[in-house]
Amino acid sequence: MLNTKFASCIQACSNCALVCETCASECLREDDVKMMARCIELDRDCANICAMAAILMSRGSEYAKELCALCAKVCRDCGEECSKHQTDHCQECATACMKCAEECERMAA
Amino acid sequence: MLNTKFASCIQACSNCALVCETCASECLREDDVKMMARCIELDRDCANICAMAAILMSRGSEYAKELCALCAKVCRDCGEECSKHQTDHCQECATACMKCAEECERMAA
Amino acid sequence: MLNTKFASCIQACSNCALVCETCASECLREDDVKMMARCIELDRDCANICAMAAILMSRGSEYAKELCALCAKVCRDCGEECSKHQTDHCQECATACMKCAEECERMAA
Amino acid sequence: MLNTKFASCIQACSNCALVCETCASECLREDDVKMMARCIELDRDCANICAMAAILMSRGSEYAKELCALCAKVCRDCGEECSKHQTDHCQECATACMKCAEECERMAA
Numbered sequence: 001m002l003n004t005k006f007a008s009c010i011q012a013c014s015n016c017a018l019v020c021e022t023c024a025s026e027c028l029r030e031d032d033v034k035m036m037a038r039c040i041e042l043d044r045d046c047a048n049i050c051a052m053a054a055i056l057m058s059r060g061s062e063y064a065k066e067l068c069a070l071c072a073k074v075c076r077d078c079g080e081e082c083s084k085h086q087t088d089h090c091q092e093c094a095t096a097c098m099k100c101a102e103e104c105e106r107m108a109a
Numbered sequence: 110m111l112n113t114k115f116a117s118c119i120q121a122c123s124n125c126a127l128v129c130e131t132c133a134s135e136c137l138r139e140d141d142v143k144m145m146a147r148c149i150e151l152d153r154d155c156a157n158i159c160a161m162a163a164i165l166m167s168r169g170s171e172y173a174k175e176l177c178a179l180c181a182k183v184c185r186d187c188g189e190e191c192s193k194h195q196t197d198h199c200q201e202c203a204t205a206c207m208k209c210a211e212e213c214e215r216m217a218a
Numbered sequence: 219m220l221n222t223k224f225a226s227c228i229q230a231c232s233n234c235a236l237v238c239e240t241c242a243s244e245c246l247r248e249d250d251v252k253m254m255a256r257c258i259e260l261d262r263d264c265a266n267i268c269a270m271a272a273i274l275m276s277r278g279s280e281y282a283k284e285l286c287a288l289c290a291k292v293c294r295d296c297g298e299e300c301s302k303h304q305t306d307h308c309q310e311c312a313t314a315c316m317k318c319a320e321e322c323e324r325m326a327a
Numbered sequence: 328m329l330n331t332k333f334a335s336c337i338q339a340c341s342n343c344a345l346v347c348e349t350c351a352s353e354c355l356r357e358d359d360v361k362m363m364a365r366c367i368e369l370d371r372d373c374a375n376i377c378a379m380a381a382i383l384m385s386r387g388s389e390y391a392k393e394l395c396a397l398c399a400k401v402c403r404d405c406g407e408e409c410s411k412h413q414t415d416h417c418q419e420c421a422t423a424c425m426k427c428a429e430e431c432e433r434m435a436a
Contacts, residue, residue, distance in 0.1 A: 014123055021167040028259055033251040040258070041246055045388050051160065052379055058130040061372050063401055070393050137368055142360040149367070150355055154279050161270055170263050175288050183281055232341055239385040269378065276348040 006057040009068065009103040013054040016075060016100035020047035023082065023093035030087065039081050039090060046078040050100060057107070069108035075101035115166040118177065118212040122163040125184060125209035129156035132191065132202035139196065148190050148199060155187040159209060166216070178217035184210035224275040227286065227321040231272040234293060234318035238265035241300065241311035248305065257299050257308060264296040268318060275325070283326055290322035333384040336395065336430040340381040343402065343427035347374035350409065350420035357414065366408050366417060373405035377427060384434070396435035402428035 024043035027036035053071040056064040079097030082090040133152035136145035162180040165173040188206030191199040242261035245254035271289040274282040297315030300308040351370035354363035380398040383391040406424030409417040 010127060014127060018119065018123060018163060018167040021164050022169075024262070025168040025170075025259070028255045031252075033255050034249075037246045037251050041243070041386075044242070044262070044386070045383065045390055047164075048379060048382065049390065049394075051164075052375060054127060055130050055156075055160075055375065056372065058127040059134040059368075059371070060131075061134075063372055063376065063397060066397050066400075067376075070390060070397070073393075074390055133371070134368070137364045140361075142364050143358075146355045146360050150277075150352070153277070153351070153371070154274065154281055157270060157273065158281065158285075161266060164266065165263065168259075168262070172263055172267065172288060172292055175291075176267075179281060179284050179288070182284075228345065232345060236337060236341060236381060236385040239382050240387075243386040243388075265382075269382075272345060273348050273374075273378075276345040277352040278349075279352075 005060075006064070006107065009107045010054050010057045012096075012100040012103040013050040013057070013071065016096040017047045017050035017054065019093050019096040020044075020050065020078065023089045026087070026089040036085065039078075039085060042074070042078040042081050043093065046074045046097065049074050053104065065108055068104040072101045072104035072108060075104060114169075115173070115216065118216045119163050119166045121205075121209040121212040122159040122166070122180065125205040126156045126159035126163065128202050128205040129153075129159065129187065132198045135196070135198040145194065148187075148194060151183070151187040151190050152202065155183045155206065158183050162213065174217055177213040181210045181213035181217060184213060223278075224282070224325065227325045228272050228275045230314075230318040230321040231268040231275070231289065234314040235265045235268035235272065237311050237314040238262075238268065238296065241307045244305070244307040254303065257296075257303060260292070260296040260299050261311065264292045264315065267292050271322065286322040287326035290319045290326060293319035293322060332387075333391070333434065336434045337381050337384045339423075339427040339430040340377040340384070340398065343423040344374045344377035344381065346420050346423040347371075347377065347405065350416045353414070353416040363412065366405075366412060369401070369405040369408050370420065373401045373424065376401050380431065392435055395431040399428045399431035399435060402431060 020043040024040045027040045030036055049071050053067050056067055075097040079094045079101060082094035129152040133149045136149045139145055158180050162176050165176055184206040188203045188210060191203035238261040242258045245258045248254055267289050271285050274285050293315040297312045297319060300312035300315060347370040351367045354367045357363055376398050380394050383394050402424040406421045406428060409421035409424060
């Protein structure tokens with residue numbers, strides 16, 4: 001259905017974008033929001049950059065590869081931060097980020 | 110992984126957004142672009158509104174329902190236009206739009 | 219330069235979107251993030267919906283009016299919440315939101 | 328009102344994003360859409376990447392610089408293509424793109 005050449009990377013980016021949106025919202029509902037501030041900050045950037053990477057790949061854009069390189073970087077940073085927190089949403093977000101980082105690194109190579 | 114209450118609608122919106130992006134790009138590569146102009150126009154709006162609907166639902170936003178009502182409308186219009194064209198990307202887009210319209214109508218109800 | 223029919227509303231939405239992005243980021247850097255959680259939540263939705271309203275108007279989209287109606291609502295809610303906080307970024311955000319709400323209400327009428 | 332450190336680059340990106348959205352829509356309404364296909368394709372990518380650059384700078388994001396480097400590139404490509412077409416919307420878009428490319432190159436340096 002989607003641009004088949006990049007299907008698994010598009011899927012990983014699209015999923016990671018929404019998992020980051022969910023994680024940021026759930027972090028804001030935690031008792032200790034202060035502790036989650038860095039996580040929310042990274043979730044916001046990661047969500048937007050992943051979403052745009054999925055869009056550019058779906059279009060077959062000539063700029064997709066370069067954005068995927070940046071996306072991999074944000075995903076690594078966000079996944080690392082999320083992995084420090086024990087809440088379910090952070091753990092799930094860490095997993096989605098690491099998966100997406102790997103896919104984007106392959107795309108950008 | 111995603112906000113489970115809205116999982117199927119999020120999935121339909123997220124998929125429809127990227128299928129519309131692909132369809133618009135493929136339409137631009139057709140020989141007779143003029144014939145696809147209305148399709149591209151609707152694909153662009155549908156892609157953006159579906160993407161935002163998926164984001165608002167993932168956040169558990171209080172504005173998700175209202176955006177889904179608008180999303181259902183754009184999906185109906187875009188799906189109807191796409192269904193007139195015999196290219197694979199338009200036929201696939203029509204299917205994704207109709208599925209998304211149904212999910213969003215349920216959400217907005 | 220922009221779609222001149224909607225120029226002042228496009229400008230208000232475009233400005234409000236970025237002021238909300240700034241406000242959310244500044245709120246995350248406050249000592250008492252917990253107190254700003256609702257503000258951040260609304261900033262995020264308001265930023266995205268304002269940005270999309272500016273895009274749809276710039277395109278001359280047939281869905282612009284309806285999105286502006288929703289945009290006015292989010293701007294009212296976000297502006298009201300921001301106006302409760304004495305930080306500069308919240309006060310500036312409240313002003314941008316109220317201005318944008320008025321412009322969008324005119325557009326949607 | 329906006330993040331003052333990056334104010335002129337944010338303004339250039341924000342403007343360029345919307346001018347590209349307008350240009351793509353106007354190109355689709357031209358008689359010879361085929362001739363504008365490459366312009367529309369670049370307008371779409373340029374609009375999205377400029378919008379995201381404005382957002383990341385407004386947030387004070389650590390990824391803003393790198394995205395601005397990519398943004399400068401897309402703006403150069405889009406501005407060059409637009410400058411070939413004599414329609415007002417393409418000429419205005421070329422100007423907005425070149426201005427934005429310069430600002431982003433400064434940011435990315």
